[in-house]
Amino acid sequence: MTLTLYAHPFSSYSQKVLIALYENGTPFTYRVLGPDDPEAGAEWVGLWPLKRFPVLLDGGETVVESSVIIEHLGLHHPGPVRLLPDDARAALAARMMDRFFDNYVMTPMQAIVFDHLRPADDRDPYSVARAREALDTAYRWLDGAMAGREWAAGDAFGLADCAAAPSLFYADWVHEIDTAFPHARAYRARLLARPSFARAVEEARPYRPLFPPGAPDRD
Known part of the structure; x- marks a missing residue:
């Protein structure tokens, strides 16, 4: 089934899930939330009215909360990197x-x-x-x-x-x-x-000027 992730590159909890996806090379459609794609925002709110992200859409199933999303991926879309031990x-x-x-x-x-x-x-x-x-x-x-x-x-x-x-x-x-x-x-x-x-850090780099306290000139 097709996976769709509603997230933002600069969001810490979005990065948490992106890392899991990138570790296993899991195919997914990335819907970046922001003013450039209002349709993605409308879909996201329809899926999760509490307006928190990331949100994963797996076929017809909506999965929320970053830790739960990562465990869901391990159960339903496992890859070579086991992110949670079997024991x-x-x-x-x-x-x-x-x-x-x-x-x-x-x-x-x-x-x-x-x-x-x-x-x-x-x-x-x-x-x-x-x-x-x-x-x-x-x-x-x-x-x-x-x-x-x-x-x-x-x-x-x-x-x-x-x-x-x-x-x-x-x-x-x-x-x-x-x-x-x-x-x-x-x-x-x-x-x-x-x-x-x-990879997640590089994808978020263009958004550093938006960091409220000011991003340091490192990393």
Whole structure:
């Protein structure tokens, strides 16, 4: 069946799913959401009125939420790269790391980004400071977890790394990973070198001027 992905190249959660698709060379139709294709936007809202993306259309089935989409791909469109282990205990560990990146890296990163979208008089320095503290705590924990480990859940690239790549990519832009956390920094560098994520980064490069806090001149 034909797969159609409604997403945006600069979106962190869209990149998470794109990495999974690129890892396995899975064929799909890419409907980029934006002003250049209002028809895609109308289709997307019709499929998911909550207006969150990415959304995957698999035949007549609508699949939402990035982690669920990746697991759906593994079940219904498997490729050579197994993004979730068959072993239940190993899969549970991978899901835990996936939730860590979404909840404890992506969420505070987005809090900082969204604050920049507010009018200057309506900024929330207290919440931004708390988000930065949360990121430092997450970086510290991750640094310990990645000591002696190549990928987030062990030796194989998988679901958790799909989550880690965009979350650490953007989080480091808004609150740089301190040099005191060399394992976390090295892990981010490995993710950037992974061909699937490198492709997603390049596809998003034209949109960097839109990054609310201002994109750094690196990566």
